[in-house]
Amino acid sequence: MRTIEVCLSPALIGCYSLQGKTAVVIDVLRATSAMAAALASGVKAIRPVATVDECLEWVAQGYEGAAEREGQVVAGFSIGNSPLAFIKAGYQDALVALTTTNGTKAMKLSHDAAEIIAGAFVNLEAVVQYLQRGERSVVLVCAGWKDNFNLEDTLFAGAVVHALTPSFEKADDASLASEALYLQHATNLMGAIEQSSHFRRLAKLGIEDDIRFCMQTNHFDLVPVLKDGLLIAER
């Protein structure tokens, strides 16, 4: 039977063997939500990059630049990691270079995986179907907040674990715990998130609309899949 595991923080990635598996990078607030939104709104491909400098290099080559640090758009950029902003921008057929505090870092750390995709509540069902169709075991990689555990990414991981049960074997304690957490909050995800540290941090920045959007399921019927350094939509 295929296995499913949940890496609760990028700092724990060394505890997992990713070879031959599909890594699902999760940064619900907001990088992976924004990736799905951007690709659904006309962006052709997204290049996740680790640093602002690297992002600027791609801008010099014609990419649209998107950069977020500490929840805010980096000075000099017109867009950060807001899914609603990507929908509004409608970068038709554009290439976007994106760097964020946690999400793009988690993606880089997952490089040992056979394939890397991006997951969030906004494309939950598409991710679940993609994983079910595939033949690989799965590691869900929570981006967390500055290397620590966070609630929203764990809840999403739990939602995926639950949807893939019983066709996958839960192979670590984090998959058991994530699923239990999700089941406890499934009927009121937004309520759970309102208690969280990240929500309180982001709410100060006046982006509640974005958060509310990120906690809704199945807006987008696509999966961002990393191919040769570029995320493209698979439907």
Add this chain to the structure above:
Amino acid sequence: MRTIEVCLSPALIGCYSLQGKTAVVIDVLRATSAMAAALASGVKAIRPVATVDECLEWVAQGYEGAAEREGQVVAGFSIGNSPLAFIKAGYQDALVALTTTNGTKAMKLSHDAAEIIAGAFVNLEAVVQYLQRGERSVVLVCAGWKDNFNLEDTLFAGAVVHALTPSFEKADDASLASEALYLQHATNLMGAIEQSSHFRRLAKLGIEDDIRFCMQTNHFDLVPVLKDGLLIAER
């Protein structure tokens, strides 16, 4: 208001500031359960040490040696980290040098804290009362399994968080998640643990009695407190 936080793995210790706080080291299966059992059964003090070599040096100075790796007693030692074995041994007034796979390491990593104590289900109520009596904020440090998250330590952390609510502020997402997990499994802790990776690993070693003992609450009305490198009982 005092804060309470839960560090889910020794690998995440860098995410927490321990200065001025009480660190509760948690290794339910079985180091911190064994520490409480040993001190309740006549041991005068326990010196937690990182390596088997260091343990042997203390044995040469008259300590009883206790060493566990991979769930088993290290060759050449008569005791590892089994609480039932400590009860049976009854090392009256002895000094014990103890090294374990996860628990003693978590203790070393918590050295920045103002004080370090050991917690497990077997002394849950004593730990809760100790923390309530104290004046410090609290970080619960889960020893985990080889630097990764585990279920049993997180459940215990959740039990402490729940008992200390509402006199402490839950200051990170892990404290919220641990409490939710605990509340979900509070009426059947053993059932939750039987699903876990650690249980399956340890059950193969034929120590179910030990595990069952470790999952029962309040056998011992004492708290192991680290003073000058030695754990002694406070009642």
